[in-house]
Amino acid sequence: MSGASVVLMGAEIVPSVAGAYGVSVTVQDLEFTLGEGPASDAYAEGKPVLVDDLELATSRWPLFARALADTGMRSMYAIPLQVGAVKLGVLVLYRDQPGVLENEELSAALLVADLVTNQVLDLQAGAVAESLAWGLEVDDNRAVVHQATGMISAQLDCGIGEALVRLRGHAFAAERPIDEVAADVVTRQLRFEDS
C-alpha cells in the first residue's frame, strides 16, 4: 500500500479525515468535496468497495476518478468501520499502481478495520485499554452482543451507537468479557438505566 486514511462519518457530521498516512488529507477530502467516491459508497452500502484501477472507474465516479488520477493514486480500497447499524466511518487504503487486492490483503484490511472500529468505540466509551488486543475478541460478534445492544438502546432511549458504547464501557469497567455482559442483558439479569 502507498497510503491509508481513516475517515469518520455520520448522519449529522461532515466527513472528517481523522488520520492519514502516506497520502495527504486532501486526497480523501477530494471525495467529499465532489460528493462521490468509493468511501462514500462503502459507508452507504455497508460493505467494502474495492477499486483495482481508478482509471476504469470513471463511469461510476466520473469526477472523483479523474481528480484522483491527478494525485498519482491508481487503486483504492474502502472498508466501512461499522457494527451493524453503528456506522463510524471508513478505512481507506491507496496504491499508486493499479492492482487486485489479494485475499490475504483483504483479510488483513478487515482485521485493521475491526481494530480501528474498536479503538474509536473505546475512545467514545472512555475506555482506554492498556492493550490493543482488548476488545478484538472474536466473541465480540456473537449474536447476543448485538441483541443486547438493541435492548440497551431501547432501555436508555438512545441511539444504537451510544448503546454499543455504553455496553462496551460497562464491560471494560467491570473487567468482564463483552459477550458475558451481553448475555446478562438478554436474560434480563442486567438492565441499563440512567439514574
Next chain:
Amino acid sequence: MANSKKASGPRATGKCPVFLALEVTMEHKEEWLARTFVELADTLVADFDLIDFLSLLLERCAELLDSAEVGLALAAGRGELRVMASSSERMRALELIEVQNDEGPCRDCLRSGEQVLNQRLDGAENRWPRFAPEAREAGFHMVHALPLRLRSDVIGAMNIFSSEFRELSPQDVNLTQALADVATIGILQERAVKHGTDLAAQLQGALNSRIVIEQAKGIVGERRRVDLDEAFALLRSYARGNRTPLSAVARAIIDHSLAPAELHLALGAQRPARDKRSAS
C-alpha cells in the same frame, strides 16, 4: 412502501395454511418440493432480502428433516464462523454454531469441503471435545453439516441438529445439499462475482446485514417485552405484509422511523415453533 408487483401464491394473502405444522411424508415430498422451489424462486426475484430468503429456506429444510434445527454460517474475514440465519431463532442452535470456531462439524466441512453426515454426538467427544458435550446438553443427538460451495471455495456451511438418532436418507441428503446450493446462489446473486475479493466484500455486506437484524431484534424484544424469536417473527411478518425487505424494516426500527408498536403478526403467519421435543 408500496410495490406495484403483486405476487401470486400464499404470501400475497398473508395466509400460509399449507405450511403450518406440515409433516413432510414420502407421498407429499414431490408436492412439497414443487411448492418450496416456487416459493424460493419468488423470493429470489422480487424484493430480494437475503436474510429473509435464508430463514425461509432453512425453515423448509427443517420441515423436510423432521425434528431438526438448521443453521447457516458463513466464514467471515478472519475465517471465524458467523451465523447468517437459522430455521428457528431459538438461541440453542445459534449458540452451538458460534462455538464452532475451533472445532465442530461446520469447521470440518469448511476445511474439507466435504459433507459431514450422520454423526452421533455420543462418542464424538474425541472429535469435538467442546462442541459435542454442549450439543448433547442442548438435547441433540446427531449432527450433519453441508458445504456452501462456489467453484473451489467453501464460503460456509449448513449445520443440521437433530434430536433423534435417525440417519438421513440419500434422498434427504441430496435435497438438503440442493437447498444449500440454492442458499449459495442467493448469497451471491446481487451481482456477478469477478474474483475472490469481490466475494469477500459481498460476504462482509451480508454479515453486516445480519448484525442489523440482531440489533433490531433487541430493540423490539425490549420495547414489546417479547422473546427474541418472537421479535424476529414480528419483524419478518411486517416486512412480508408490507412488501418491504426485512433489512429495511430492521434499519427503520433502529433509526426510529418505525415504532416497535407498529409491528404485528400477519393473519396466518407462523408463531415461533414450540419445542418439538416436548410436544412428542
